[in-house]
Amino acid sequence: ELEAAGARTPSRSPVRPAVVVTAAAAEVRAGVDDAAWATTLSAAAKALQLSSVPHLLPCREKERGQITAFLRTSLAKGGLGSALYISGMPGTGKTSLVMEIIRTLSAEAEAGTLPAFKFVELNAMKLATPHDAYSQLASELLGVYAAATRAASLLDTHFRTANKQRLATVLLVDELDFLMTRQQTVIYNLFNWPQYANSKLIIVSLANTMDLPERLLPKVASRLSPLRLVFQPYTREQLVTIMAARLTDSKTQATFEEDAVRLAAAKVAGTSGDVRRSLAICRRAVELLQADGGRGKVTPSHVHRASRDLLGSLIVSAVASCRPWEQNLLIAVALQQRATGCHVLSLVEVWERLSSLLSSQSFHKPAHRRAGVTHATSSAASLLTPPSCFSPIPTLAECVSVAASLHRLRLLFLEPVKSTPWPNVRLAIGVSDVATALPDNELAQRVLA
Numbered sequence: 001e002l003e004a005a006g007a008r009t010p011s012r013s014p015v016r017p018a019v020v021v022t023a024a025a026a027e028v029r030a031g032v033d034d035a036a037w038a039t040t041l042s043a044a045a046k047a048l049q050l051s052s053v054p055h056l057l058p059c060r061e062k063e064r065g066q067i068t069a070f071l072r073t074s075l076a077k078g079g080l081g082s083a084l085y086i087s088g089m090p091g092t093g094k095t096s097l098v099m100e101i102i103r104t105l106s107a108e109a110e111a112g113t114l115p116a117f118k119f120v121e122l123n124a125m126k127l128a129t130p131h132d133a134y135s136q137l138a139s140e141l142l143g144v145y146a147a148a149t150r151a152a153s154l155l156d157t158h159f160r161t162a163n164k165q166r167l168a169t170v171l172l173v174d175e176l177d178f179l180m181t182r183q184q185t186v187i188y189n190l191f192n193w194p195q196y197a198n199s200k201l202i203i204v205s206l207a208n209t210m211d212l213p214e215r216l217l218p219k220v221a222s223r224l225s226p227l228r229l230v231f232q233p234y235t236r237e238q239l240v241t242i243m244a245a246r247l248t249d250s251k252t253q254a255t256f257e258e259d260a261v262r263l264a265a266a267k268v269a270g271t272s273g274d275v276r277r278s279l280a281i282c283r284r285a286v287e288l289l290q291a292d293g294g295r296g297k298v299t300p301s302h303v304h305r306a307s308r309d310l311l312g313s314l315i316v317s318a319v320a321s322c323r324p325w326e327q328n329l330l331i332a333v334a335l336q337q338r339a340t341g342c343h344v345l346s347l348v349e350v351w352e353r354l355s356s357l358l359s360s361q362s363f364h365k366p367a368h369r370r371a372g373v374t375h376a377t378s379s380a381a382s383l384l385t386p387p388s389c390f391s392p393i394p395t396l397a398e399c400v401s402v403a404a405s406l407h408r409l410r411l412l413f414l415e416p417v418k419s420t421p422w423p424n425v426r427l428a429i430g431v432s433d434v435a436t437a438l439p440d441n442e443l444a445q446r447v448l449a
């Protein structure tokens with residue numbers, strides 16, 4: 001407008017000063033615009049932070065329905081025998097969704113449309129030892145500070161004793177994996193209490209590992225809830241929805257080109273499906289744009305660079321620090337995926353692939369160099385000299401335990417299969433990541449590069 005005004009009033013002021021005024025005004029406006037845009041970019045970065053959890057989590061509608069129904073039913077019948085076991089990879093929204101549901105139900109209880117309940121959260125990862133779970137629970141629930149053993153017996157008495165006035169307790173046991181002990185007594189007791197007729201205890205437990213029930217002793221497993229729910233990793237479409245919703249909610253959707261968001265989702269969907277990684281890539285992309293002067297939108301090229309910065313280094317170091325037999329299994333999974341074009345593979349076919357790879361390898365390289373070669377200095381040589389606890393060609397059972405440890409490192413996923421004892425396997429990283437991470441591994445370079 002200023003420019004137009006200057007142009008329309010040549011009679012009042014000579015041309016030259018008008019141009020000066022116009023240029024100055026444009027500069028001022030550009031400055032104002034730049035500042036506003038910088039603010040918008042910062043707001044976008046903030047909306048992409050983990051702590052900016054939306055009021056209603058998108059993409060978990062089905063799970064929200066199931067957990068809410070479980071809690072409503074349990075509260076209606078006063079808690080007896082109520083436990084829900086939820087598992088899913090980290091970053092699949094388990095904790096956030098349960099907390100959101102508790103907020104909703106607490107509001108209903110406050111309004112009097114639902115029986116009142118007491119909510120207690122126990123995060124096992126934050127405990128010094130698993131047995132401290134008793135002390136913390138006794139303190140939250142009974143207001144008593146006691147060492148673990150006494151706390152356990154106080155709680156046991158509490159849950160055994162009938163008390164009409166007592167509210168139902170909803171106990172969220174987060175990071176359940178960390179309550180694992182050799183005897184598994186903490187997990188056993190926790191899941192045993194809701195079975196007491198008077199306990200009024202409702203448990204929702206969250207585990208990050210998929211194979212926890214299989215690692216439990218039969219006696220303990222029998223106590224773990226029959227009600228189980230699995231949070232699948234987010235798909236690419238869901239990741240796009242989640243990130244787009246965060247930008248729209250904060251009115252900062254203009255900061256990203258659509259393709260940039262889609263690319264950030266694709267980078268992660270192909271691998272872990274962990275929304276925290278997509279969000280981190282997007283935040284880093286905003287930073288890169290800001291470092292470039294902060295003009296314009298975040299483009300796919302920013303996202304590419306951000307992803308290289310973040311994921312590349314993480315994955316490469318995780319793979320590179322794996323033990324030789326773990327690396328071998330990763331190579332076999334990667335090769336099988338590339339050969340078949342399938343992302344979900346049966347462990348049996350991977351094992352067969354690994355067996356044939358290893359036998360061909362020793363055929364190619366009959367001379368073992370054993371002495372003085374460490375895994376760190378030569379992974380190719382260590383391939384030929386596996387640790388003594390492993391036969392050169394692992395058995396299927398050994399393969400399962402190696403796969404389980406890779407699952408815990410989030411380098412691949414194991415998915416139980418109903419009809420067989422052998423799980424399915426899915427690589428959590430790209431095939432090319434395996435080759436990139438193992439530049440000195442002869443097998444990886446021979447079959448994957």
Ligand SMILES: Nc1ncnc2c1ncn2[C@@H]1O[C@H](COP(=O)(O)OP(=O)(O)O)[C@@H](O)[C@H]1O
Nearest residue numbers: 050057058059090091092093094095096242275
């Ligand atoms: N559906 C979703 N929508 C928006 N943000 C999500 C969603 N799921 C996860 N997040 C984000 O990812 C973070 C990790 O989720 P969290 O609930 O802690 O996962 P988990 O407990 O499964 O490890 C949350 O803090 C939240 O910011």
Ligand SMILES: [Mg+2]
Nearest residue numbers: 094095174206
């Ligand atoms: Mg969690």
